[in-house]
Amino acid sequence: MRELKSxxxxxxTFTLDGRQVSGDAEPxxxxxxxxxxxxxxxxxxxxxxxxxxxxxxxHIDGKAVRACLTFAVQVGNRRVDTVxxxxxxxxxxxxxxxxxxxxxxxxxxxxxxxxxxxxEHYLRHNSDPTESDVRDMLSGHLCxxxxxxxxxxxxxxTAAKRKSGI
Numbered sequence: 001m002r003e004l005k006s007x008x009x010x011x012x013t014f015t016l017d018g019r020q021v022s023g024d025a026e027p028x029x030x031x032x033x034x035x036x037x038x039x040x041x042x043x044x045x046x047x048x049x050x051x052x053x054x055x056x057x058x059h060i061d062g063k064a065v066r067a068c069l070t071f072a073v074q075v076g077n078r079r080v081d082t083v084x085x086x087x088x089x090x091x092x093x094x095x096x097x098x099x100x101x102x103x104x105x106x107x108x109x110x111x112x113x114x115x116x117x118x119x120e121h122y123l124r125h126n127s128d129p130t131e132s133d134v135r136d137m138l139s140g141h142l143c144x145x146x147x148x149x150x151x152x153x154x155x156x157x158t159a160a161k162r163k164s165g166i
Contacts, residue, residue, distance in 0.1 A: 012076040016041070017085045025072040032056045034072035035082070043083045043113045047142065054141035057114035058082050064121035083113035086120065095161060096120060099154035107145035115141050119155055127163050131156060 009024040016039065023038045032049075035041040035058075047055035049068045056067040059081040086094045093101065096119060106112040115138070122129070122137050129137070134155045138148055 010073050010076075012073055014075045014077060015079045017081055023072075027071065027073055029072045030068055031058070031070040031072045031075060031080070032067035035067060035080075038072075041082055041084075045110055045113060047111070052142070053111070053114075054118060055111050055114045057117040057141075059085075059117055059121060062121075062124075064118045081117075083116050086116060096123070096154070096158045099158045100151070103150040103154040103157070105146060105150035105154040111141060111143045111145075115143070115151065119158075123155070123159055123162065127159060129155070129159055134159075 009026060011022060011024055013022040021039060025034050032044055032046050035044045044058060044067055045055045046068060047053035051066040051069040057064050058067045060075060061079050086097055096116060100106055131152060134152050138151060
């Protein structure tokens, strides 16, 4: 029996959190599964697998996307950043991560990596959000633990500090 062309493994190479990585993937393998299973990136969590919960959010070429809705073969020769890209080389938290810690914006932490990635993208494009804007942005994420109050405080504080240059 002839192997279908679409079932073959495809070698993909891309930049992950600043370093070049490669691996083989079937055309239908999701980026979330590729990152977790093939590359061991456990910070990319998988929740709903339908793009609803936001848990798997990563950046592809600087844009926040759901890794569970992206095929791994789509990221060849592109830049993918996970929550690990937010801290510096010594592992020190960035200002947003520190604000989340300060305001108790996480509890179990399952949704946190995806939310942080969405917020980073959001703040790059909206440096002066209102609380209503932030709550609207967060509505694309599901968190069963926090009630979002600490998250909103952390995001508002980070936006204010970044705007004032602190």
